[in-house]
Amino acid sequence: MPKRSPEERIRDFNEVALGYDEQMAVKEASRCIQCPEAPCIKGCPVGINIPKFIKFIRERKFEEAYRVVKEGSPIPAITGRVCPQEKQCEKYCTLAKLGQPIAIGALERFVADWAKERGVHVDLQQIDKRSERVAVIGSGPAGIVFATDLAKLGYDVTVFEALHEAGGVLVYGIPEFRLPKKIVREELAYMKDLGIDIELGIVVGKTVSIHELLEEYHAIFIATGAGHPRMLGVPGENLNYIYTANEFLTRVNLMKAYLFPEYDTPIHRGRRVAVIGGGNTAMDAARAALRLGAEEVYVLYRRTREEMPARREEIDNAEEEGVKFIFLVQPIGFKGDSQGNVSDVLLMKMALGEPDESGRPRPIPTGETTDIQVDVVINAIGFHPNPVIPMTTPEIRTDNRGRIVVDSDGRTSMRRVYAGGDIVVGEGTVIEAMGWGRKAALAVHKDLAIEKKLSIAVHKR
Amino acid sequence: MNKVLSKKVLAPNVKEMDVYVPRIARVAKPGQFVIVMPDEKGERIPLTLVDWNSFEGWIRLVFLEIGVTTYKLGLKEVGESLYYIVGPLGNPTYVGKFGTVIIVGGGVGIPAAYPIARAFKEVGNYVISIIGARTSKLLIYEDRIREVSNEVHVTTDDGSKGFKGFTSDMLANLLESGLKPDLIWMVGPAPMMKSCSAIAKKYGVKAVASLNPIMVCGMGMCGACRVTVAGRTRFACFEGPEFDADKVDWDELIKRLNMYRKEEQEALNRFRDALASIAMQR
Ligand SMILES: Cc1cc2nc3c(=O)[nH]c(=O)nc-3n(C[C@H](O)[C@H](O)[C@H](O)COP(=O)(O)OP(=O)(O)OC[C@H]3O[C@@H](n4cnc5c(N)ncnc54)[C@H](O)[C@@H]3O)c2cc1C
Ligand SMILES: Cc1cc2nc3c(=O)[nH]c(=O)nc-3n(C[C@H](O)[C@H](O)[C@H](O)COP(=O)(O)OP(=O)(O)OC[C@H]3O[C@@H](n4cnc5c(N)ncnc54)[C@H](O)[C@@H]3O)c2cc1C
Ligand code: SF4
Ligand code: SF4
Ligand code: FES
Numbered sequence: 001m002p003k004r005s006p007e008e009r010i011r012d013f014n015e016v017a018l019g020y021d022e023q024m025a026v027k028e029a030s031r032c033i034q035c036p037e038a039p040c041i042k043g044c045p046v047g048i049n050i051p052k053f054i055k056f057i058r059e060r061k062f063e064e065a066y067r068v069v070k071e072g073s074p075i076p077a078i079t080g081r082v083c084p085q086e087k088q089c090e091k092y093c094t095l096a097k098l099g100q101p102i103a104i105g106a107l108e109r110f111v112a113d114w115a116k117e118r119g120v121h122v123d124l125q126q127i128d129k130r131s132e133r134v135a136v137i138g139s140g141p142a143g144i145v146f147a148t149d150l151a152k153l154g155y156d157v158t159v160f161e162a163l164h165e166a167g168g169v170l171v172y173g174i175p176e177f178r179l180p181k182k183i184v185r186e187e188l189a190y191m192k193d194l195g196i197d198i199e200l201g202i203v204v205g206k207t208v209s210i211h212e213l214l215e216e217y218h219a220i221f222i223a224t225g226a227g228h229p230r231m232l233g234v235p236g237e238n239l240n241y242i243y244t245a246n247e248f249l250t251r252v253n254l255m256k257a258y259l260f261p262e263y264d265t266p267i268h269r270g271r272r273v274a275v276i277g278g279g280n281t282a283m284d285a286a287r288a289a290l291r292l293g294a295e296e297v298y299v300l301y302r303r304t305r306e307e308m309p310a311r312r313e314e315i316d317n318a319e320e321e322g323v324k325f326i327f328l329v330q331p332i333g334f335k336g337d338s339q340g341n342v343s344d345v346l347l348m349k350m351a352l353g354e355p356d357e358s359g360r361p362r363p364i365p366t367g368e369t370t371d372i373q374v375d376v377v378i379n380a381i382g383f384h385p386n387p388v389i390p391m392t393t394p395e396i397r398t399d400n401r402g403r404i405v406v407d408s409d410g411r412t413s414m415r416r417v418y419a420g421g422d423i424v425v426g427e428g429t430v431i432e433a434m435g436w437g438r439k440a441a442l443a444v445h446k447d448l449a450i451e452k453k454l455s456i457a458v459h460k461r
Numbered sequence: 462m463n464k465v466l467s468k469k470v471l472a473p474n475v476k477e478m479d480v481y482v483p484r485i486a487r488v489a490k491p492g493q494f495v496i497v498m499p500d501e502k503g504e505r506i507p508l509t510l511v512d513w514n515s516f517e518g519w520i521r522l523v524f525l526e527i528g529v530t531t532y533k534l535g536l537k538e539v540g541e542s543l544y545y546i547v548g549p550l551g552n553p554t555y556v557g558k559f560g561t562v563i564i565v566g567g568g569v570g571i572p573a574a575y576p577i578a579r580a581f582k583e584v585g586n587y588v589i590s591i592i593g594a595r596t597s598k599l600l601i602y603e604d605r606i607r608e609v610s611n612e613v614h615v616t617t618d619d620g621s622k623g624f625k626g627f628t629s630d631m632l633a634n635l636l637e638s639g640l641k642p643d644l645i646w647m648v649g650p651a652p653m654m655k656s657c658s659a660i661a662k663k664y665g666v667k668a669v670a671s672l673n674p675i676m677v678c679g680m681g682m683c684g685a686c687r688v689t690v691a692g693r694t695r696f697a698c699f700e701g702p703e704f705d706a707d708k709v710d711w712d713e714l715i716k717r718l719n720m721y722r723k724e725e726q727e728a729l730n731r732f733r734d735a736l737a738s739i740a741m742q743r
Binding site for chain 2: 029163201203206230231233237239240241247250256264265266267268339386
């Protein structure tokens with residue numbers, strides 16, 4: 001896929017990948033051999049009919065292609081951009097074994113952008129409204145899919161979101177240069193078209209409790225994500241300018257600190273920045289730091305390149321842009337100056353050992369240490385499930401890692417309460433979260449039909 | 462929703478604002494706070510719930526205009542709406558019947574101490590309030606504090622009213638004179654709380670401090686509000702904002718509060734220039 005040159009793109013926050021034009025899309029689509037078994041579909045958590053939409057592209061029936069895509073993903077402009085395709089649909093593509101898989105994500109993005117440019121909307125069928133009311137907590141990908149699926153079935157859906165903008169990680173985490181916020185807003189507008197009510201500034205568990213919601217809604221879906229940062233637990237980690245990735249990215253993306261002082265939220269623009277971790281979050285933080293003007297950005301990862309969990313494409317992008325990777329190191333402490341500003345990261349050198357539970361080789365300390373001088377550190381080692389609802393609603397069972405325990409359809413231990421996405425899996429992907437939203441929506445639809453017969457009492461406001 | 466119902470100037474650059482947010486007023490408890498954004502481009506800042514009325518649906522905020530966000534907030538007129546408010550956040554104060562409770566409030570922390578003093582008194586504690594400001598003109602909420610306290614001690618740095626000195630000096634005097642409170646509860650500038658905490662510790666009195674670190678999300682997502690308490694990293698917004706005062710790493714908190722000095726000053730200068738040029742055009 002065409003991209004802007006690294007020299008140009010690191011000077012701004014505009015999108016890096018430019019996307020296919022019609023000709024390129026048709027050409028790529030023509031490579032698809034329309035496998036009868038369609039193994040690619042198996043790799044897509046929302047089951048998009050991939051051969052079908054690709055065939056339409058080949059026939060230049062872009063609108064039809066868009067319709068097919070939209071049946072699977074309500075937000076194709078987003079999934080086409082951020083799915084780790086090399087681990088999902090494209091991994092299973094027959095052509096992957098023969099060399100180059102079909103660029104399914106890029107094609108998906110193409111039809112979504114094409115439809116948007118032309119103002120094509122999938123017709124909203126006139127649906128019979130149902131009387132049942134459903135509440136969704138959290139407006140990230142899991143909540144979005146759950147809400148749209150049930151709204152399409154005629155349910156009266158309300159989404160509660162704590163922040164001042166809907167979208168979850170899509171707005172506060174993933175930066176503009178990878179996923180323009182305009183696109184997220186447009187995709188969310190579709191929810192409004194479906195009549196979904198989005199209420200911002202409500203922390204469920206604080207502003208209103210799950211019990212109160214159960215009095216007003218027939219079912220509740222918890223999709224509060226895994227937004228609670230994990231700390232390193234090493235000396236000096238609260239020195240100034242040691243950020244969690246969430247704080248750094250929230251300041252940059254949601255609060256638009258890169259436009260300070262036009263926007264009021266400040267961020268410390270470092271010259272030498274160290275990012276700890278090897279996932280998408282680490283790549284996003286490193287590339288954002290570069291765009292804020294850093295001269296040197298180091299990604300410090302405790303394993304090697306092969307084990308990095310980030311999307312391949314973003315690792316390559318980061319490298320092209322000049323981010324430097326230091327592998328097999330683990331922070332063991334930080335030093336600061338007299339004002340409490342961070343000055344050094346102390347590192348333990350690691351070696352790879354036997355595979356751990358995740359199947360990846362376990363990093364083991366070698367005993368050898370080193371340090372690097374920095375003025376900003378971004379901790380991107382990961383997240384815990386958001387603790388607010390589990391803390392305030394003990395009836396909802398969680399496991400020892402704070403994840404809400406659900407059955408295979410998303411039912412929690414509390415009746416009429418469902419959950420899905422990162423709050424259930426820990427750290428997943430956008431499309432996995434969406435898959436959960438879809439499953440839980442089906443479960444709610446099924447369960448409510450049964451409940452209706454039992455006729456539970458729910459008061460209208 | 463989020464409409465400003467009334468606005469009062471309590472002291473130079475200190476404003477009191479009632480805002481219509483029934484969903485917050487309905488469940489607010491002493492010790493909790495809200496996060497406010499005055500406009501779309503604004504920062505998210507935490508402000509304490511000073512008072513509220515669940516029937517009428519309003520909450521009361523008192524703030525010191527100190528940087529761009531609080532100045533912008535101060536410019537909101539009655540009838541206008543704030544862009545965003547979320548809450549109530551943080552854990553409510555544990556209001557038990559302890560016996561004698563000393564409440565220390567400094568500066569713009571005095572209004573924040575008001576609902577706490579009220580709650581402690583309501584459950585039958587003997588409430589002694591120590592309130593202080595730099596100078597008498599900046600001393601706010603004295604009457605309110607008197608309504609909800611059994612005893613009130615006023616201090617000013619310059620001696621223009623009450624005792625000349627800091628609230629911590631008054632606290633030391635009371636404890637020195639043999640008073641044995643069962644709890645000291647404090648809110649105010651971090652250096653004030655640091656001193657009060659040291660004094661409480663010296664006399665072996667349990668002390669709780671309501672911390673005011675820089676926050677962004679207010680709900681445990683960003684970690685901007687990290688404080689070290691008893692050697693452990695805690696997120697003040699959702700594990701606090703109150704902690705055992707003698708276990709707080711005050712020096713770290715004070716340093717973290719100064720993290721954006723340069724940017725804040727730059728933003729404030731620009732904001733003032735912009736205001737001045739608007740005024741010129743009129
Ligand atoms: C920086 C970053 C980059 C990423 N990059 C990729 C990528 O390229 N590709 C990919 O597939 N995945 C990526 N991921 C992972 C992906 O974003 C998540 O797996 C996905 O967003 C999870 O969706 P969710 O709906 O479960 O929760 P979230 O997206 O986390 O949304 C949860 C929402 O719930 C709200 N909320 C929380 N608690 C409450 C409450 N009590 N009341 C009301 N609202 C509440 C939150 O404010 C938030 O808006 C990335 C994650 C991060 C952090
Ligand atoms: C839980 C909590 C409750 C609070 N309640 C109140 C309240 O009821 N009334 C009130 O006036 N203020 C309160 N504060 C402080 C208030 O949030 C800050 O004054 C505000 O964020 C400043 O924003 P600004 O943009 O106007 O100033 P900035 O330009 O951001 O800062 C100007 C100056 O204020 C200092 N500052 C910045 N953030 C804070 C902070 N969080 N606490 C203390 N000083 C800060 C800076 O170091 C700087 O010197 C509270 C803070 C917390 C954490
Ligand atoms: S939604 Fe994601 S996994 Fe599914 S086809 Fe599209 S890019 Fe592939
Ligand atoms: S597996 Fe690849 S080639 Fe086969 S249908 Fe799917 S996309 Fe086309
Ligand atoms: S302010 Fe974001 S975690 Fe506390």
